[in-house]
Amino acid sequence: PGPADRTTRHAAQVLSKPGSVPCHASDYVGRDDVVPLLQRGRDALGRRINLVHRLDRGASGCVVCAFADTDDATATTAALSEALSRAEKTYVALVRGQGVLGERDFKTEGWFEIDRAIKDEAGRVNDATTRFRWVASTGDPEKRASVVLARPRTGRWHQIRRHLNGLSHPILGDSSHGNSHTNREWRARGLPGARLALHLCRVSLPATELTPAIDVSCPLPDDLNVLLREHMGGTLEDASEALRAEAGLNFGVGD
Numbered sequence: 001p002g003p004a005d006r007t008t009r010h011a012a013q014v015l016s017k018p019g020s021v022p023c024h025a026s027d028y029v030g031r032d033d034v035v036p037l038l039q040r041g042r043d044a045l046g047r048r049i050n051l052v053h054r055l056d057r058g059a060s061g062c063v064v065c066a067f068a069d070t071d072d073a074t075a076t077t078a079a080l081s082e083a084l085s086r087a088e089k090t091y092v093a094l095v096r097g098q099g100v101l102g103e104r105d106f107k108t109e110g111w112f113e114i115d116r117a118i119k120d121e122a123g124r125v126n127d128a129t130t131r132f133r134w135v136a137s138t139g140d141p142e143k144r145a146s147v148v149l150a151r152p153r154t155g156r157w158h159q160i161r162r163h164l165n166g167l168s169h170p171i172l173g174d175s176s177h178g179n180s181h182t183n184r185e186w187r188a189r190g191l192p193g194a195r196l197a198l199h200l201c202r203v204s205l206p207a208t209e210l211t212p213a214i215d216v217s218c219p220l221p222d223d224l225n226v227l228l229r230e231h232m233g234g235t236l237e238d239a240s241e242a243l244r245a246e247a248g249l250n251f252g253v254g255d
Contacts, residue, residue: 058196094197136238217248
């Protein structure tokens with residue numbers, strides 16, 4: 001991956017993580033021939049780095065890293081980690097469904113908040129809050145899908161995925177919290193096998209004593225662009241203004 005931006009100058013960098021690529025090699029995500037993001041970042045930048053946070057293997061988007069070969073590397077990594085706890089992170093998710101649940105039409109609600117506790121991997125219950133905005137839906141009964149923006153206020157395990165599933169709108173490609181029949185349909189339309197239709201498109205961090213403020217966007221990757229343009233009707237045109245204003249994504253509709 002190439003650097004998403006050089007806003008952080010010499011202290012840190014932001015990488016654009018491809019979907020289906022693990023952040024680190026581990027037994028949890030599986031050890032295979034896919035080169036993890038940590039190694040890709042080191043090779044691309046020609047320097048040792050520490051990843052300050054992670055994304056699920058199937059997800060894509062911005063990953064902040066700190067250079068590990070400086071005298072203040074440990075302090076810089078800690079400062080960025082603390083800044084991330086106060087950051088605004090904006091995700092784009094492609095989900096099953098038309099944005100309707102019971103009498104609610106999410107498309108008419110603007111930004112709204114889901115505050116629902118979820119269990120972590122050890123079974124401990126933690127508070128979890130995510131803000132969502134439905135920006136477009138297909139309106140097609142054969143391809144029921146929507147484009148959703150998400151901003152987590154907390155950073156719990158699979159938080160966005162689980163909150164969306166709780167709204168009966170699981171993320172396309174989510175094998176843990178989604179719908180297997182729906183996933184097979186969208187795999188047949190081109191969603192890669194290990195891909196989760198979730199993209200961290202924008203990260204805005206406050207400045208620290210060691211790093212400047214960061215506001216960086218990662219373009220929507222080709223695989224999600226193809227789904228939007230070829231299989232989700234006019235959703236890209238409907239969503240383009242919100243994606244540009246809220247997520248920093250700029251692209252020409254119809255390009």
